[in-house]
Amino acid sequence: MGTSPYKILRKILFMMDAERAHEFSLKSLKTIHQLKLGSILFGHKYKSEIQVMDIDFPNPVGLAAGLDKNGDYFDALSDCGFGFVEIGTVTPRPQSGNPQPRLFRLPEAEAIINRMGFNNKGVDYLIEQVKKSSYKGVLGINIGKNFDTPVEKAVDDYLICLEKVYLYADYVTVNISSPNTPGLRDLQFGEALDELLIALKHKQKELAQQSGKYVPLAVKIAPDMDDASIQQLAETFIKHEIDAVIATNTTSSRDGVEGLKHADEQGGLSGRPVKDKSDHVLHVLVTHLQGRIPVIAAGGISSAQDAVNKLRLGASLVQVYTGFIYQGSALVRDCVQACIRNSRSSG
Numbered sequence: 031m032g033t034s035p036y037k038i039l040r041k042i043l044f045m046m047d048a049e050r051a052h053e054f055s056l057k058s059l060k061t062i063h064q065l066k067l068g069s070i071l072f073g074h075k076y077k078s079e080i081q082v083m084d085i086d087f088p089n090p091v092g093l094a095a096g097l098d099k100n101g102d103y104f105d106a107l108s109d110c111g112f113g114f115v116e117i118g119t120v121t122p123r124p125q126s127g128n129p130q131p132r133l134f135r136l137p138e139a140e141a142i143i144n145r146m147g148f149n150n151k152g153v154d155y156l157i158e159q160v161k162k163s164s165y166k167g168v169l170g171i172n173i174g175k176n177f178d179t180p181v182e183k184a185v186d187d188y189l190i191c192l193e194k195v196y197l198y199a200d201y202v203t204v205n206i207s208s209p210n211t212p213g214l215r216d217l218q219f220g221e222a223l224d225e226l227l228i229a230l231k232h233k234q235k236e237l238a239q240q241s242g243k244y245v246p247l248a249v250k251i252a253p254d255m256d257d258a259s260i261q262q263l264a265e266t267f268i269k270h271e272i273d274a275v276i277a278t279n280t281t282s283s284r285d286g287v288e289g290l291k292h293a294d295e296q297g298g299l300s301g302r303p304v305k306d307k308s309d310h311v312l313h314v315l316v317t318h319l320q321g322r323i324p325v326i327a328a329g330g331i332s333s334a335q336d337a338v339n340k341l342r343l344g345a346s347l348v349q350v351y352t353g354f355i356y357q358g359s360a361l362v363r364d365c366v367q368a369c370i371r372n373s374r375s376s377g
């Protein structure tokens with residue numbers, strides 16, 4: 031196999047600081063999109079309608095949250111052949127996130143460590159971008175809380191965001207699993223979780239009645255949980271009639287990257303080393319959900335086979351992030367093609 035154009039570009043990008051490379055890539059993609067060259071250069075023709083949460087997806091491979099936090103680039107990103115795109119995490123008020131550097135590449139492991147800390151321009155800005163966009167595909171909007179909102183008041187932040195994004199999203203993701211906002215992951219357990227889900231489902235019902243549009247709620251969970259906690263979560267999601275679960279976010283573990291440069295940086299680890307953990311959470315979750323709630327699987331997809339494995343473990347859809355940074359749109363195309371082939375042979 032020859033060297034692909036993305037591999038050459040990646041060499042140049044990887045010489046830059048990770049966050050600058052990230053911004054440069056997204057801006058370049060946007061320019062290519064404006065020149066109407068995006069889908070010609072990066073797109074593919076594979077299509078296979080699939081219905082999840084009563085939404086029609088053109089293919090099962092999505093872009094995970096965090097790459098386009100403010101909704102500035104999703105029109106352009108969709109040129110890469112994703113079946114859906116998730117923007118955010120967005121918070122009620124703008125916030126700058128953690129000090130830089132806060133994004134680290136670990137190329138030997140095809141991994142990233144980030145402690146961005148929900149840097150974003152706030153929910154009002156994101157909505158303006160969605161309103162301006164000409165994107166016609168499936169859009170998820172991922173919501174969170176501001177870092178300085180006390181965890182006891184987190185529900186208020188999620189409610190503000192849900193109310194504001196409701197009419198503009200095909201589904202809304204409740205992010206309670208980022209490791210970079212202190213206390214956020216506590217919302218995954220016990221009374222705090224019950225309270226949050228009761229409030230969000232109540233608001234969803236109210237907004238659906240007002241608008242005549244039902245927008246599904248997905249909850250995104252961490253990979254750092256024992257089996258009993260996963261079972262507990264599954265039961266709670268069934269009890270509250272949550273519409274989907276996204277498994278998983280980044281991990282706080284450093285398994286698989288020990289001794290590598292940047293491995294000791296604080297933050298969430300993503301990419302290849304999180305795959306086994308995410309797959310395990312997916313497996314346990316699917317077992318306890320018993321087909322009652324669909325799962326969107328993320329975590330360590332770096333080949334078409336990884337994506338197919340997640341479907342075989344019971345996921346309805348998959349999302350990629352780190353693999354996309356390392357391999358570009360070729361990974362999306364390969365995953366879509368393999369997932370479609372898998373669903374034909376199994377269905």
Ligand SMILES: Cc1cc2nc3c(=O)[nH]c(=O)nc-3n(C[C@H](O)[C@H](O)[C@H](O)COP(=O)(O)O)c2cc1C
Nearest residue numbers: 094095096119144278279300301329330350351352
């Ligand atoms: C730099 C970076 C920023 C991220 N930001 C967010 C975020 O804002 N919200 C969120 O729900 N997940 C965020 N994620 C997690 C991804 O959406 C995904 O769940 C995780 O990285 C596992 O998938 P992957 O191994 O394919 O990257 C981020 C991941 C990375 C690498």
